[in-house]
Amino acid sequence: MDEIVNKVANSKLEVFDLEDYFPKAPIVELDISQWLLEGFILKEKDFRETLKNYEWQQFSGQNVALFCVTDAILPAWTYSLVATYLAPFANAIVQGDKKAMLLSLYQKELSKIDFQFYADKPVILKGCSNKPVPNEVYVLAIQELQKVGRSVMFGEACSAVPLYKKGK
Template sequence: MEEIVNKVAESSLEVFDLEDYFPDNHVVELDISQWLLEGFLLKEKDFREQLKNFDWSIYEDKYVGITCATDAILPAWTFALVAVYLNPVALKVINGNLEAITIVWYEDILSKVDYSSYKDKPVILKGCSKKQVPQAVYTLAIQKLMLHAKSIMFGEACSAVPLFKRK
């Protein structure tokens, strides 16, 4: 019997896996409807009082997306006021949902990655995530990888789709 050889393991192929940078509990969504009367009506005095008495420390060192889960019609200053309370404790605050703040997380993380190990090598941008990596993050990642890699494929080594090849 012939020995089975793992040609992928022996190749210079590098895998770039976005799950390695997944934020886990560092990225959260804050739904402000919890401070609205019946989830819809903003009574300014009550709203300000609830914000003042809220324990903001739970958002310490987190990326926070401020959202409203209901179809409440809110004054333009609402999200800005919540951001005033979040800013001293959170790492980053945006007006957006969990996906939007996750993309911001990845923008920051991918700008700090050392891509030198991918220099002039074939790279697989790993697909088939077990975690919810937003689709937009793959677009961010390929733009970074294109500056370094010889070629980029998407997916898994056994069934990769070619995306880029340096000329």
């Protein structure tokens, strides 16, 4: 009887799992419309006073996505001013939603990786995730992996979709 050989386990495939770089600190959204008159009008003096008296410590160690749920027309400095109050406490701050924060955090993490580890190797960009990794992050990752890998596939070793092969 022939021995069953796990070709995947014995292959030189390297798995690049974006979930490994998922932020550990919580991501919270902060709606600034709560500090606008009727949710729409920014009265600078009142806005500044509200910010000055707000409990910013609650955002310690968190990633904060600033947004305005209403269609208020705000001066360009609005989000920057809020960020000055958050900066001493928050890990990271972006203007946008949770997805914008995830993209920003992933961009920072991917920029720190030495992709030379994957040089001339077949790579699988792991596609199944238990965490909400945005599709845009896969686009960022393939651009880096394509520069160095011999080939890049998407998915799992048992059912990978070829994305790139050097020389083709």
